[in-house]
Each structure stands twice: as structure tokens, then as C-alpha cells.
Amino acid sequence: IAAMQPSTDWHLKENARDHHTSKFSSKELTVRRGQAFIVTFNGTEKPEQNLTFIAETGPKPSKLAKTQATFGISSTVSKESWSAVLQSTSSNSVSISISSPPNAVIGRYKLSVQSTSSGSSSPASLGTFVLLFNPWASGDDVFMPNKAECEEYVLEEFGIIFAGNKNHINSFGWNFGQFQGDILDICLSMLDRSLNHRQDPATDVSHRNDPKYLGRVLSAMVNANDDQGVLLGNWSGNYEGGKSPSSWTGSGEILQNWKKSGFKPVRYGQCWVFAAVLTTVLRCLGIPTRTITNFSSAHDADGNLRVDEFYDASGNHLDRAADSIWNFHVWNESWFSRNDLGPSYSGWQVLDATPQEESGGIYQCGPASRNAIKEGDVDLDYDCPFVFAEVNADCMYWNYDPTTGKKTLMFSKSTVIGQFISTKAVGRDDRVDVTNDYKYEEGSIKERDIFKKARKKLGLEDKFDPTAPTPQEIDQKPDISGKFKMAGPLEVGKDLSLILVLANLQSDAKTVHVNMTAWSTVYTRKPVHEIWKDSISVTLSPKEEKQFPIKIPYNEYQQQLTTDNTIQVTALCHVEGGIQVLVQRDITLDNPAIDIQVLGEAKVNKEVDVEVIFTNPIDREVMDCTLQVEGNDLLRGILEIDVPPLKAGEKSSTKFKLIPFETGPKHLLVNFSCDKFADIKTFKMVNVID
Secondary structure: OOEEEEEEEOOOOHHHOOOOOOOOOOOOOEEEEOOOEEEHHHHHHHHOOOHHHHEEEOOOOOOOOOEEEEEEOOOOOOOOOOEEEEEOOOOEEEEEEEEEEOOOOEEEEEEEEEOOOOOOOOOOOEEEEEEEEOOOOOOOOOOOOOHHHHHHHHHEEEEEEEEOOOOOEEEEEEEEEOOOOOOOHHHHHHHHHHHHHOHHHHHHHHOOOHHHHHHHHHHHHEEOOOOOEEEOOOOOHHHHHOHHHHOOOEEHHHHHHHOOOOOOOOEEEEEEHHHHHHHHHHHHHHHOOOEEEEEEEEEEEOOOOEEEEEOOOOOEEOOOOOEEEEEEEEEEEEOOOOOOOHHHHHHHEEEEOOOOOOOOOEEEOOOOEHHHHHHOOOOEEEEEOHHHHHHOOOOEEEEOOOOEEEEEEEEEEEOOOOEEEEEEOOOOOOOEEOHHHHHOOOOOHHHHHHHHHHHHOOOOOOOOOOOOHHHHHHOOOOOOOOEEEEEEOOOOOOOOOEEEEEEEEEOOOOEEEEEEEEEOOOOOOOOOEEEEEEEEEEOOOOOOOEEEEEEEOOOHHHOOOOOOOEEEEEEEEEEOOOEEEEEEEEEOOEOOOEEEEEEEOOOOOOEEEEEEEEEEOOOEEEOOOEEEEOOOOOOOOOOOEEOOOOOOEEEEEEEEEEEEOOOOEEEEEEEEEEOOOOHHHHHHEEEEEE
8 A cells, every 4th residue: 555645743942952952943843863862653554563764864775885874673772773762652643763773874864654564555755954053962073062162153143253363352243143044054065066066966065074075075165266166365454346354244244145146256254254155154064163363374375384585675565475474363173073084183163264275176174283383294184284384384584675675584483373262161251262272382492303304304404495595594693683663652643653663782883774664464463555654764882772653644654555444564674784774564554443232122022222333533524424233033034224414523333122032042243344444343241031
């Protein structure tokens, strides 16, 4: 007898509660692997007859590829395979507890049932469900024993990203929004659009049980290079034809735009945007993930663990090397075991979706074991040499003469790169420093030993490098030292005051010709516009220190500033009869503050007023003011409000209403922009009560 089409009760509420998937908004069952879920269905004539279940995923389900499982009812749960245990039966319905193995392929499954005793009736479909990674299950590769860490790195939708520079760390909020709307579906379609899937769909799906594999594939899919992925990178300082990277406040809008456009890359991303979107996708799929900011981050393009920077005689930073030192760089860490390398390399793994260098022919990076980076085991998969260089490379600063092509080393430093490596604390809005998890203490013998070990493994110790400085060049001692000190507020809209301090280290007088420049840059320290230049000649008596005040007025830098608010100031000191000395400082200016007030108590399904206050701090009118607001469970989508122009010193108050739809601590993110200030961001925690 052909079976009737059964009707299925997926017990959505109870299953979601047990599987930590209650935050997903879909009406489709979403559960985690290695754990049982309940399903009740009717329409089988005699439920106690022999039932066989079929769970299958992907385009060509097969038992061999572990993308299809056939299983009957058993008395106990199997750890190695899919199993079903009878819970209860009534006259026409049956409740079954179904368990998947902790290494099952993740994704969308079809579940069907067949009654074997009534002849060869064809299987009846019970419907579809989605299976995710399970950090709460001890058999899963992503198992995370600390429950508070599971809450933060899988279930938390709000994050804080650190930026600025090593002298001046700042931070902003981000809405990961991994449980909102159709984000889960977009993440699954991202997997189906990868190069691997296009080349061989069945094999790709069969590898989706492995977080190493998915992490690597998704690090490629988040950038648009090679595969029409999610985000197009742009570091030019000119963001016409798209949204500037600093204007985004969450991943949701980016992923939705990608889908709405028919999967055309969204314009534009920079490192923290790539990292934040990858965090959203991996948390959504159940892999514990966080963003990491590395200050003074090396981009070592030629793999020699050395970064070369070039300056001309006037002190201009030349954009001629593929190597660079970024003020900061943001990547991801995901938590899973490395059965390919062994237990000492399990735990946090570095993934980087920012397209910097190709790996295996495409722009992808990781997973690189953080322990392997710390121990200098750069020969281990994947991309350890690149990540090792990001936190450890030596820096060489050269003077370059474009007419002759001659370069002379000014100085080299082994302690500049990889500082204040930062991430958000678990359960709090604080910064946690994880530098010691990436390397041994700078300047320690152990740290230099690890660096030598890495060079050796990369074959750099034994081969002659014609571009490397000679030992004589490295050992030269300068006659003078210099530094820039800040002598005033670092705020957009205020004049920039600094002091160049020069000190004669010798016991005879020195004459020094100083060429100074200031350029606006993007956060990668790529020069964009010249702002100012000057030169002075000074004589320093023996052991003398002199101070030279420098002032760059707001109206001189205002037009040239990029949305990163960064300026690089350089003084190239030509010492008569001695080696040249480079003094430089990267300055990140703060935007003026903006304030959010919630007027009254925030209650579920009740209107509450919010006020955003901004005071124009400069002596001229600001125009084209807009306010962008988002926050999960506080409002749907993104609210955009036009704010009228503000005269010099004028204060504006913008009010809007929210109707929160979930209780608990929620975050409201605000981004204010106008013609003189780009992307002033702030966030406020709103506690929503019943």
C-alpha cells in the first residue's frame, strides 16, 4: 500500500531550546549534530511496524560519501552513525528521537520514512531540517568545554572591534546578526557558490563535516576575488560607486545586499569588514569564532619574514614595495581540533578573509594553528608563514633615490611588528590582550630562537638574499635620535600640534638637515594626499636635546583626510658625516563624540523614545548629516534619518522610536556622518524587560 503523505510535528520549540538554536527566526527545524531531536509524524498505518529512515543532503546523496544515512529503530543511540529511538506511539502517530553522529556533514537535510513490512512502498517525505556544528557536544571537532565561551563565540550577536594604532587604540561596536532573517540560508548558499562546489558538488558536500575545510572555503568566499564572493576590497581612499568600508555597522546589510543583487560582490570592504562577516557566517554555522586585531601588522608579500619600507630624501613614504606595515589588521580565530596535525595544535585557529596573498592559487588564508605560530612551526598547514610574519617580521627602513635606484639602510627593528593583539572579553565589553598567545616576549632569547627556527624551516638561513642589508649596515649606530611627541588633542576639527625632539648622542657637535612631511593615509599606512611639508637645519651641541614645535592647522588637513582619520608624519634627518635618521609617527585622530539616551524603560512590544545628541565642535557649518541606526531585537532592518545642517557650535537632538521585540540585554548601534566627519560610531546597551 502506498503510504499517505505523513504530517510532521518537528517540536520546534523544545528542539531549539535543547540545541541552543532558539535565536534562529526560521520555521524550519535547526539542530546541532551529535545530539538527539524529537520528531512526531502520523500517516503510517501501524507505527510499530518496521520503519526505516533516510536522511540525505547535497546533490548526490551517497552512503560512501556520508551524505546519506539509512537507519531503523534501535533501542540505544549510536555514537558512530545516525540512529532512531522510539519515544511513544498512539493509534496513528509515532514520536521518534533521532540522533546524528558528532562528525556528520552539516547543511540542509531531507528526512523520509519507509515502512518495510508493507511491501516495497516508496519512502514518504517528512520534510527538511538544517544540521549545524555543535560546540556543546564533546565528540564534535568544535567542542568548547567552557559554556560562557560557547555563549560568546557562537550565540552572541554583538561584538567590539579594535582599531586605531598601537599608540592609540580605539574600538567600535558591530552587529554580527547571525540569527537574523535569512542569514542562515545565505550562509548555506555561500557554500554552494564556492569554487570547490562548482568544480565538484558531491565531493564538496561530503567535506562539510570538517571545520578546517569550511573555514578555509569561507575565508575565500567572504572576499570577491576569484569566486564572486561577498565583499570587494578597496584601500584607495576613494569609495565612489559603493559604501565606504567604515560606514557599515553590521554584517546583515552586507549579506542581504549580496543576495538581493543576485550574488554580485558588495562594495566595499576592508579588513575588519571581511573579518566581521566571516565571524557572522562561522557563528551561524556553529563554529566558535572571534575577531582579532593585530597592531603594527606586517604584510610580508615575498615570504622572507622581513618588511622593507622606502623613503625618499624629502621624507616621503614611497609606495613602491609590495611589503607594508598596517596600523592594524583584523582577522579571525575559530576554535576546533586539528586531527591532521595533532592535539598540541588544536584550539584557536587563524583564518583571514582579507585578500592579501594567494594561497593554493586563490585568495584564502588559514586555518593556521595559533600554537604553531607561537612555536615557529611554519611548515604546518595552512599559511603559517604569512601569519607568522604578520606578528613577527623584522622591519627594514631604507632611503631610496629614484634617480639612481640606490638604497641605503637607515635602521632595522625586530620589535615593532605585532603589538597589543586584541579581542573582546567574554561576556564583557572590555579589551583582552592575547599577544602572549602568538609569541614569546619581544626581546627574550626564546622569541629570537623561535624566529631563527621559523627562518630555518622556510630555508631563509642558508640562501643568500641580495636584497638583505649587510651586517655592517645593520650594526651602524646613528649619531642622533629623534621622536615626535604629541602636544595637543588628537581630534578631527582641531589643529594638530606636535613636537619634534632631536637629541645628539655624541660628544661632538652635529649639523642636521631635516626634511619633514605629513600625509593623509588609509589605515594600511598607504599614503593618499600630501598635507604639509617643511625643512629645517639645526646644529646640536654635544649631548644636546632640542625641541621643534610643529603645527598643522585643521584647514590644511581637512580636505585631505581619509575616512580612517590617519596622518603619517615623517622627519628624515640628514646628519653631516653620519647615517640618516628616520623619525616617524602614525597619528589617528578621534572623531567628536555622539551621545545616545534611551528615554524611559524599554519594554517588549512597547514604544520607547531614543535621543541622539551631537554638537558640532568646529567653527563652520556641517552639512549632509545622516544618522544610521541598527540593533537586533530592537528594530527590524536599518533606520536612516536625515539630520538638518548644523551651524558652528550648534547642538542637534534627533529623536526616534523603537519597539523592542525580545527581552534581555540588546545593543543599539549608531553611525553619524556629515561632510566634515565620517562615520562617528557609538553603541548603547539597552536592557529590554517584560
